[in-house]
Amino acid sequence: xxxxxxxxxxxxxxxxxxxxxxxxxxxxxxxxxxxxxxxxxxxxxx
Amino acid sequence: xxxxxxxxxxxxxxxxxxxxxxxxxxxxxxxxxxxxxxxxxxxxxxxxxxxxxxxxxxxxxxxxxxxxxxxxxxxxxxxxxxxxxxxxxxxxxxxxxxxxxxxxxxxxxxxxxxxxxxxxxxxxxxxxxxxxxxxxxxxxxxxxxxxxxxxxxxxxxxxxxxxxxxxxxxxxxxxxxxxxxxxxxxxxxxxxxxxxxxxxxxxxxxxxxxxxxxxxxxxxxxxxxxxxxxxxxxxxxxxxxxxxxxxxxxxxxxxxxxxxxxxxxxxxxxxxxxxxxxxxxxxxxxxxxxxxxxxxxxxxxxxxxxxxxxxxxxxxxxxxxxxxxxxxxxxxxxxxxxxxxxxxxxxxxxxxxxxxxxxxxxxxxxxxxxxxxxxxxxxxxxxxxxxxxxxxxxxxxxxxxxxxxxxxxxxxxxxxxxxxxxxxxxxxxxxxxxxxxxxxxxxxxxxxxxxxxxxxxxxxxxxxxxxxxxxxxxxxxxxxxxxxxxxxxxxxxxxxxxxxxxxxxxxxxxxxxxxxxxxxxxxxxxxxxxxxxxx
Numbered sequence: 001x002x003x004x005x006x007x008x009x010x011x012x013x014x015x016x017x018x019x020x021x022x023x024x025x026x027x028x029x030x031x032x033x034x035x036x037x038x039x040x041x042x043x044x045x046x
Numbered sequence: 047x048x049x050x051x052x053x054x055x056x057x058x059x060x061x062x063x064x065x066x067x068x069x070x071x072x073x074x075x076x077x078x079x080x081x082x083x084x085x086x087x088x089x090x091x092x093x094x095x096x097x098x099x100x101x102x103x104x105x106x107x108x109x110x111x112x113x114x115x116x117x118x119x120x121x122x123x124x125x126x127x128x129x130x131x132x133x134x135x136x137x138x139x140x141x142x143x144x145x146x147x148x149x150x151x152x153x154x155x156x157x158x159x160x161x162x163x164x165x166x167x168x169x170x171x172x173x174x175x176x177x178x179x180x181x182x183x184x185x186x187x188x189x190x191x192x193x194x195x196x197x198x199x200x201x202x203x204x205x206x207x208x209x210x211x212x213x214x215x216x217x218x219x220x221x222x223x224x225x226x227x228x229x230x231x232x233x234x235x236x237x238x239x240x241x242x243x244x245x246x247x248x249x250x251x252x253x254x255x256x257x258x259x260x261x262x263x264x265x266x267x268x269x270x271x272x273x274x275x276x277x278x279x280x281x282x283x284x285x286x287x288x289x290x291x292x293x294x295x296x297x298x299x300x301x302x303x304x305x306x307x308x309x310x311x312x313x314x315x316x317x318x319x320x321x322x323x324x325x326x327x328x329x330x331x332x333x334x335x336x337x338x339x340x341x342x343x344x345x346x347x348x349x350x351x352x353x354x355x356x357x358x359x360x361x362x363x364x365x366x367x368x369x370x371x372x373x374x375x376x377x378x379x380x381x382x383x384x385x386x387x388x389x390x391x392x393x394x395x396x397x398x399x400x401x402x403x404x405x406x407x408x409x410x411x412x413x414x415x416x417x418x419x420x421x422x423x424x425x426x427x428x429x430x431x432x433x434x435x436x437x438x439x440x441x442x443x444x445x446x447x448x449x450x451x452x453x454x455x456x457x458x459x460x461x462x463x464x465x466x467x468x469x470x471x472x473x474x475x476x477x478x479x480x481x482x483x484x485x486x487x488x489x490x491x492x493x494x495x496x497x498x499x500x501x502x503x504x505x506x507x508x509x510x511x512x513x514x515x516x517x518x519x520x521x522x523x524x525x526x527x528x529x530x531x532x533x534x535x536x537x538x539x540x541x542x543x544x545x546x547x548x549x550x551x552x553x554x555x556x557x558x559x560x561x562x563x564x565x566x567x568x569x570x571x572x573x574x575x576x577x578x579x580x581x
Contacts, residue, residue, distance in 0.1 A: 004155075008238060008239075011238050012158040012159060012234050012238050012239075013159075015158075015233070015234045015237060015238060016158070016159055016162070016230050016231070016234050019229075019230040019233055019234070019264060020226075020230060022264060023226050023230070023264045023267075023268050024268070026264070026265060026266075026268035026269060027268030027269070027271050027272050028272075030268065030269040030272035030273070030302065030305075
């Protein structure tokens with residue numbers, strides 16, 4: 001493995017955690033959000 | 047500055063240690079080239095497995111009536127074919143190309159998070175095993191019923207299927223984790239590891255396509271994971287997310303699935319379009335036309351592609367306002383997609399074109415993908431879709447989109463970069479034979495399916511009316527030729543690695559970019575000193 005500058009390594013890890021948090025946010029919010037949206041669409045059906 | 051050249055030397059001499067030997071090289075690898083190779087080998091294996099299931103499907107459909115397969119097994123094969131091809135073959139192949147090429151193209155020594163890169167890959171064989179187990183478990187005593195839902199896994203059927211569905215849900219979780227980890231790595235690499243002075247708007251388009259694809263994956267894969275987790279809870283823990291009897295709604299799963307499923311089409315296509323952005327200028331000997339509009343186009347595809355998912359669900363009974371919105375949105379998305387196609391055509395315009403195999407694939411992709419796009423506009427129109435829904439017309443449409451748009455793009459990429467990866471030139475004559483056999487048999491397989499679909503033959507049905515026999519015979523015969531032609535593809539790759547003629551650093555005369563400044567094959571550790579870009 002090639003050596004990475006410690007500062008760059010910290011930046012990389014920080015960005016990775018941020019993106020992982022975002023992915024987790026998408027997973028967790030998907031349940032209530034889509035449940036509400038599906039109900040809304042179902043309610044508007046003729 | 048996609049035509050970046052080097053002003054200063056790059057340090058192949060700097061390579062202080064080479065590749066480790068034996069199984070450790072692959073098992074513990076943190077090297078982007080080795081991991082890229084493993085992704086590509088895995089994808090090729092899955093391509094053959096998914097292809098075998100497709101050939102079994104076409105064998106059954108060769109004639110009307112039940113010939114070889116029980117209906118449940120047929121549906122199981124349909125499910126597995128899609129899942130193996132999408133999650134096992136195309137996505138890992140594109141990830142393999144990303145691993146190989148992104149660091150070389152942006153002047154980075156490796157991916158930003160090499161250990162996580164190793165993890166992203168090694169989750170895949172485990173996930174692939176779970177996926178295959180979901181197919182075979184029902185054949186063992188007590189294995190339950192077969193998965194007969196198709197890749198869409200709609201409840202209530204998916205709640206009633208036996209334990210094989212649990213294997214499949216677990217496989218999807220693993221595949222999702224692998225994809226998200228790989229996407230995080232790609233985004234961080236692109237943002238943080240570019241050569242000094244390389245701005246985002248100077249990156250090769252292939253890198254841009256992967257940046258957009260990686261963001262799409264992070265946005266939509268967790269939603270699928272949420273959906274299948276809810277499915278798992280409905281199956282085993284007494285919840286009623288999708289069970290109408292318990293106050294749930296099976297249509298909710300469709301929304302969750304297609305919020306992932308529609309952007310997934312762009313996830314499959316965009317990396318291949320990025321490959322075309324490298325190939326077309328090289329063999330037209332002209333700079334890429336409309337760099338800025340290509341970047342804008344793919345960002346538009348990402349944004350619009352995420353808000354049109356319900357065009358897959360027109361028949362569920364939505365309000366007029368909802369279907370109108372999804373119809374208009376879907377038709378609008380053809381604008382940025384068309385823009386990308388026209389940019390490649392404009393790049394070819396008045397160029398000194400030659401037609402080596404990658405370029406042949408590029409031209410074929412533009413023609414056939416555009417055809418798939420046109421039938422897509424037909425399907426986007428609500429009253430028309432009500433007629434075409436769940437017919438073989440849809441099968442023909444998405445194979446015209448996904449085979450040229452994704453798979454042929456990957457083939458083009460393999461022929462374009464194989465000499466760079468291996469240091470050996472492939473056999474051009476054999477590659478052209480592969481191209482012609484592949485493209486002709488693909489068209490003969492899927493073109494007739496438009497007609498039988500319009501005439502009323504439903505999809506995902508093991509038997510059919512005798513009036514559809516002729517076109518199905520034609521489709522099946524061509525499908526066997528198409529399937530077998532991939533053995534030639536495999537032979538060409540093995541032949542290239544073993545006996546191919548040695549090539550220089552710049553394999554193609556018209557090629558531009560950092561990757562061509564490195565020797566072929568590139569050293570095990572490349573760009574250990576960042577390249578200096580010429581302005």
